[in-house]
Amino acid sequence: MNQTTEHPGPSAGSSAWIALRAGFVFIVLCGIAYPLLCTGLAQWFMPGQANGSLIRDASGQTVGSELIGQSFADPRYFQGRVSSIDYKAEASGSNNYGPSNPDLLKRTQDSIEAWKQANPGVPISELPIDLITNSGSGLDPHISPESAAVQVPRIARLTGIAEDDLRKLVDKHTEGRDLGLFGEPRVNVLKLNLDLKSLLTE
Amino acid sequence: MGILQIFVVLTILMLLVKPVGTYVYHVYSNEPNRTDRIFGWLERLIYLLIGLKNRAGMTWRRYALSFLLTNIVLVAIGYLLLRIQSALPMNPNGIGDMEETLSFNTIASFMTNTNLQHYSGETGLSYFAQMAVIMMMMFTSAATGFSVAIAFVRGLTSKGKTIGNFFEDFVKSHTRIFFPAAIVVTLLLVALQVPQTLDPTLTVTSLEGAAQRIAIGPVASLEAIKHLGTNGGGFFGANSAHPFENPNGLTNVIEILSMWVLPASLPYVYGRFAKNRKQGWVVFGAMLTLFLAFLTIAYTSELRGNPAINAMGIDASQGSMEGKEVRFGIAQSALFTTVTAAATTGTVNNMHDTLTPLGGLVPLAEMMLNVVFGGKGVGLVNMLMYAILGVFLCGLMVGRTPEFLGRKIEPKEMKLIAAAILMHPLIILAPTAIAFMTDLGKGAISNPGYHGITQVLYEYTSSAANNGSGFEGLADNTPFWNVTTGLVMLLGRYVSMIAMLAVAGSLVRKQWVPETIGTFRTDNKLFYAILIGTVLIIGALTFLPAIVLGPIAEHLTLG
Numbered sequence: 001m002n003q004t005t006e007h008p009g010p011s012a013g014s015s016a017w018i019a020l021r022a023g024f025v026f027i028v029l030c031g032i033a034y035p036l037l038c039t040g041l042a043q044w045f046m047p048g049q050a051n052g053s054l055i056r057d058a059s060g061q062t063v064g065s066e067l068i069g070q071s072f073a074d075p076r077y078f079q080g081r082v083s084s085i086d087y088k089a090e091a092s093g094s095n096n097y098g099p100s101n102p103d104l105l106k107r108t109q110d111s112i113e114a115w116k117q118a119n120p121g122v123p124i125s126e127l128p129i130d131l132i133t134n135s136g137s138g139l140d141p142h143i144s145p146e147s148a149a150v151q152v153p154r155i156a157r158l159t160g161i162a163e164d165d166l167r168k169l170v171d172k173h174t175e176g177r178d179l180g181l182f183g184e185p186r187v188n189v190l191k192l193n194l195d196l197k198s199l200l201t202e
Numbered sequence: 203m204g205i206l207q208i209f210v211v212l213t214i215l216m217l218l219v220k221p222v223g224t225y226v227y228h229v230y231s232n233e234p235n236r237t238d239r240i241f242g243w244l245e246r247l248i249y250l251l252i253g254l255k256n257r258a259g260m261t262w263r264r265y266a267l268s269f270l271l272t273n274i275v276l277v278a279i280g281y282l283l284l285r286i287q288s289a290l291p292m293n294p295n296g297i298g299d300m301e302e303t304l305s306f307n308t309i310a311s312f313m314t315n316t317n318l319q320h321y322s323g324e325t326g327l328s329y330f331a332q333m334a335v336i337m338m339m340m341f342t343s344a345a346t347g348f349s350v351a352i353a354f355v356r357g358l359t360s361k362g363k364t365i366g367n368f369f370e371d372f373v374k375s376h377t378r379i380f381f382p383a384a385i386v387v388t389l390l391l392v393a394l395q396v397p398q399t400l401d402p403t404l405t406v407t408s409l410e411g412a413a414q415r416i417a418i419g420p421v422a423s424l425e426a427i428k429h430l431g432t433n434g435g436g437f438f439g440a441n442s443a444h445p446f447e448n449p450n451g452l453t454n455v456i457e458i459l460s461m462w463v464l465p466a467s468l469p470y471v472y473g474r475f476a477k478n479r480k481q482g483w484v485v486f487g488a489m490l491t492l493f494l495a496f497l498t499i500a501y502t503s504e505l506r507g508n509p510a511i512n513a514m515g516i517d518a519s520q521g522s523m524e525g526k527e528v529r530f531g532i533a534q535s536a537l538f539t540t541v542t543a544a545a546t547t548g549t550v551n552n553m554h555d556t557l558t559p560l561g562g563l564v565p566l567a568e569m570m571l572n573v574v575f576g577g578k579g580v581g582l583v584n585m586l587m588y589a590i591l592g593v594f595l596c597g598l599m600v601g602r603t604p605e606f607l608g609r610k611i612e613p614k615e616m617k618l619i620a621a622a623i624l625m626h627p628l629i630i631l632a633p634t635a636i637a638f639m640t641d642l643g644k645g646a647i648s649n650p651g652y653h654g655i656t657q658v659l660y661e662y663t664s665s666a667a668n669n670g671s672g673f674e675g676l677a678d679n680t681p682f683w684n685v686t687t688g689l690v691m692l693l694g695r696y697v698s699m700i701a702m703l704a705v706a707g708s709l710v711r712k713q714w715v716p717e718t719i720g721t722f723r724t725d726n727k728l729f730y731a732i733l734i735g736t737v738l739i740i741g742a743l744t745f746l747p748a749i750v751l752g753p754i755a756e757h758l759t760l761g
Contacts, residue, residue, distance in 0.1 A: 010256045010369075015268045018369055021252040023275030026376070029248075030427075031338030034381065038388045038423035042398035045389075050398045052418050052446070054406070062406050067395060067445040068416055070408045077409075081528070089416040090403055091324055092440035094525055096555035096675030098653035099508045100756050104524065108511055127516045129507070133524040136443030136553045142528040144520065182207050183451020184531035193409055 055191070058198055063190070065089075069141040070190055075118055076158045077196060078143070078151050080189040081130060082111060085138040094134045108132055119154045126150050142186035145174045161199060169195055204505070204533030208497070211455055211537060218463045219486070223470030229378045230352045230371060230471075241377045248373050259364025262707025265353055266700050268368035269346055273313055276342055280335045281309045284327075293328035294402030295417075300326065307684035312339035314695035315347055315577055317428075317435030317548050317670035318661075318687060320679040324417040324438055329400055336435060337424050341384075344431030345375035347580055350699050351468065354583050357706020358607055359475040361714065365706050379464070380430060387426035387460055394456075395449045398422040421446050429460035432577040434548030434670045442538070442551040443527055454534050454551060461547040465575040468582040476607060480725035485585050488733045492574045493544055496564045501536040503560040509760055525556025536561070543568035546577035548670025555649065555657065555673035559757035562673070563749065566660055569667035570749075571741045572626060577668060583702050585733070587619050589724065590705075592736040596722055606724060608714045615705050622701040627744040629690045630666045634659050634748070642682035648675035652759065656752035661687060666694040 010018065042050040052065045064070055069080045071087040080087075084095045097104035111132040112124055131147040148170045156163040173192040177183050228235045249257075260268065284300040287293065300308065304320055311318045312335070323332065349371035357365045392398050397418050404416040421437045425447055428434060434441075442448040442457060469489065473482020507522040521532040530538070535552040542549050543565030554565055568574050573585040590606050594616055597604030604611040637643025637658050647654035657673040664671055665687040672678070678687070715721075723729060 010254075010258075010260070010264070010268075010367075012264070012267060014253075014256070015264065016271050018252050018254055019268060019271035019275050022272055022369065022372070023279055025248060025251045026276070026342055027279060027334055027338050029376070029381075030341035031334035034341075034384065034427075035333040035337055035420050035423040038385065038392075038426075039398050039400060039420055041385075041389060042392040042422060046392050049395045050392050050422075051401065052397045052399070052404060052416065053395050053449075054404075057409075063409050064406050064414060065404075065416055067449050068414075069445075070410070070414060071412070072410060074410060087414065089414055091322065091417070092438045092444050093322070093674070094440075094553055094556070096553055096648065096673070097524065098555055098649035098657075098673075098675070098756075099510065099522070099524075099558050100651055100653050100760055101649045105510055108514060112514060112516065124515050125517060129511070129516055129518045129520050130523045130528050132516065133511075133526075134556075136525045136527050136551070136556075137438075137440035137445060139440070139445055140527050140529075141445055144528055146517070177203070177207075178451035181203075181210060181451075182455050183529050183534055186528050190409065197409060 055194070057194060063194065066188060066191060067141055069139050072189070072193060076155060076200065077193045078148055078155065078189050079131070080143060081140045082107070082132060082134045083138040084134055087139060089139055092137050092139055094136060094138050097134070119151070122150060122153055141188055141190060143189055145170065145185055145187055148174075148187045148192065155196070159200060165199070169199075204501070204531070207533050208501070208537050211458060214459060215462055215466055218459070219467045219470055222463050223467035223474070226379065226464070226467060227471045227474040229374055230366075237378060244377050245373055248377070252369065254369050257367050257370050259362070260367055261363055262353075262357065262365055262703045265365055265368045266703045269350060269372075270696070272342075272368075272372065273346060276339065277309050277313050280313070280339060281305055283335050284308060284331055287328045287331045290328065290330045292330035292333070292400065294400070295328070297326065297328045303681040303684035304679060307688040310688040310691045311670065312336060312433070312435060313343055314668050314691045315343040315431070315433060316665060316668040316691045316695070317433045318665055318672065318691065319435050319670070320684055322439035323436060329419055332424060332437065333420060337427055340424070340427040340431045340433040340435070341376060341380050344380060344427075344433065345372050347577060348375045348379070350703065351580070351583050352471075354586070354702050354706045355472050355475045357703075357710040358586065359477070360710060362710060365703070365710055380427065383430050384423070384426040387430060387456065388422045390456060391422040391425055391453055394453045396422040396425055396453060397446055418446065425457070426460070428549060429457045429547065430464065432461050432465060432545045432547040434542065436549065442549045443553065448551055450529055451534060454530055454538060457549070458538055458541050461545045461549065462541050462575065465545045465577065465581055469585075472582060472586070478725055481607070484725055484730045484733065485582070485589065487730050488737070489573065489575050489581070489585065491734060492571070492737070493540065496544070496568055496574065497537065497540040500540050500561050500564040501532065503558045504532045504536050506558070508558055522558050522561070525553030527552065539565055540568070542671060543669060544574040544576070546572070546580060546667055546669040548664065550671050553674060554660070554671055555675045559753040559760060562656060562660075563753040565671060566656070566663055566753065567741075567745075567749070569663045569669050570630070570745045571737055572667045573737055580668065580698075583698070587622060587702065588736050588740070589733055590615065590619055591623065591740075592729070592732045593722065593724060595736065596732060602720070602722070605715055605721060608717060609709050609712045610715060614708055618701045618705050622698040623740065625693065625697050626666055629693050630659070630662045631748060633662045633686050633690055637662075637686070640682070642680065646677040646680065646683060648677060652752055652756040656756065659748055659752050662690055665690040668695050
């Protein structure tokens with residue numbers, strides 16, 4: 001491009017013709033060849049990850065994806081985060097309440113009241129904020145380790161499992177930051193409840 | 203720990219700028235180099251297929267015509283494919299055709315590198331449309347933007363009549379940058395659990411025995427080019443907050459760096475073309491300074507949280523977690539938000555509508571300035587536009603003819619630059635005002651009060667800056683919003699691109715003025731300060747009233 005000589009570039013007509021052909025060529029390259037090549041490589045080398053990281057229970061039944069949260073209505077299980085779509089994973093998202101929206105404040109108040117009913121004896125000053133706020137995706141599979149710990153007294157009371165055993169279970173399922181640095185420590189609620197379920201059925 | 207992880211990501215970025223910038227420079231300098239042997243065969247094949255025999259340089263008019271024609275062809279085919287997607291293969295979930303105004307909005311959105319989405323991917327697009335329309339435009343729009351930016355830089359830094367061959371730049375952008383990088387990033391993401399499959403939506407029986415349907419698809423390949431091309435449109439409605447798009451802290455960092463490294467290395471590329479690397483570092487330094495200021499506001503504001511919720515007596519030490527994911531927390535969310543608005547990507551890993559008022563002000567202000575790194579090429583072009591404006595203002599103050607890189611800046615260039623700079627606030631503020639005057643516009647607001655003003659303002663700012671993130675509570679899939687934002691996106695993209703190519707075409711023909719002791723230097727600390735000052739004064743003057751009505755008022759009334 002540092003030449004100063006005058007080359008006649010392509011004419012307007014030939015530019016139009018090239019543009020038309022380029023349109024089709026790049027649809028095939030970017031829109032078909034690229035994703036299919038990626039799918040082939042992913043399915044060949046990493047089928048587990050490429051198919052949604054599904055997890056099975058003790059009997060070999062698929063119970064969900066370790067990346068997608070589930071709704072747990074039974075108070076004997078650890079509860080996940082608030083989800084306006086009730087963890088219906090054919091969609092995703094939240095209500096998008098702005099910080100000053102009265103509906104946000106009402107929903108949060110209601111969550112706190114419900115929490116008090118279900119967890120008498122645990123002061124709300126110990127209730128971590130992630131447990132009563134809607135995740136961005138509505139499908140967050142995690143809660144903070146504090147949010148798991150604060151549910152232990154309730155679950156111990158309802159199931160008769162010793163609090164110490166439950167705490168060990170929570171510790172076992174607490175994942176650190178990635179590479180010890182990126183992201184936040186977290187507990188996968190579905191995996192935790194899978195183990196809890198096998199304790200319950202023993 | 204929060205600040206440490208941000209610091210580490212910033213350090214990695216800094217280390218990447220020079221090697222990546224050097225590589226990009228060699229791609230477009232058109233001098234023979236070692237990479238020709240690796241990619242030459244593919245490029246020759248593509249040149250043959252598209253019939254490109256004459257790879258001589260083009261005048262700015264021919265360059266602009268070529269990129270417009272290429273975009274028009276892609277728009278036409280893309281629109282058609284969306285309208286008939288139900289009749290095409292690879293539609294295992296039986297998705298219907300897309301409605302007209304929504305198709306127009308979607309095509310305008312992806313061709314302009316905006317990726318504003320008024321549909322939800324899970325329910326609105328077949329796998330074929332996700333691939334042949336969405337992924338295809340993610341490549342081609344990024345390559346278009348990159349090529350135009352490089353052509354602009356050539357115009358500023360070389361002599362002659364031509365500013366490069368668009369088709370050659372366009373092909374090389376794909377073969378030497380986006381294809382190889384996208385394939386590597388895709389495989390990294392799959393290894394870290396992002397799905398890549400053509401199977402339909404899964405149905406599983408949950409732990410409590412209920413049926414759970416889980417949308418899935420070729421996510422990783424979209425995710426890679428979505429960030430590398432600073433596109434930002436998600437496979438799923440929740441975008442990179444969705445655990446399948448962004449499953450952990452490591453994928454979050456990969457996505458941040460993918461969208462950030464190319465825009466951040468462009469100032470360095472510019473310095474190489476200008477044969478004066480300090481020119482590039484001055485621009486980079488100005489961008490980074492603004493970025494760090496914005497990041498600080500976002501991080502501290504989100505960590506402080508929402509006072510109305512904190513007052514309820516719970517343990518709010520994590521910060522404002524509404525609309526955020528536990529695995530990212532405040533640090534990775536605030537960093538992601540600041541980068542996505544800086545790089546005009548528009549991908550989100552938390553819901554911007556739910557940000558605290560000052561946290562939400564950060565992406566809004568970055569898009570209003572539109573010069574903090576910027577998307578594929580656009581940020582550098584805008585910043586250089588401000589640089590020329592800064593030189594012009596200084597020239598007026600001391601009564602000298604302004605010069606930039608050894609060329610006189612004359613009325614013709616200043617008129618074009620003024621038009622391009624004024625276009626941005628015009629296409630944001632005018633439609634915002636129109637939306638507030640009509641029920642069609644007001645009816646979409648989902649959050650009452652001052653926040654509603656921000657919702658509308660954000661939507662048009664995001665469209666004009668070709669960013670594509672949204673305050674997504676806005677009920678924007680209506681003909682009114684589809685058409686108005688579609689037009690804003692098109693104007694925001696093409697008017698400034700054509701104006702800048704015209705400036706390049708005018709500058710490239712000028713005589714070089716020899717540098718003397720009296721020359722106003724543009725590669726030192728003084729100019730760095732002038733550049734930041736010009737950006738802030740123009741931006742603040744234009745947008746301050748609108749910002750006061752929205753986020754500032756909400757912040758002051760939140761208690």
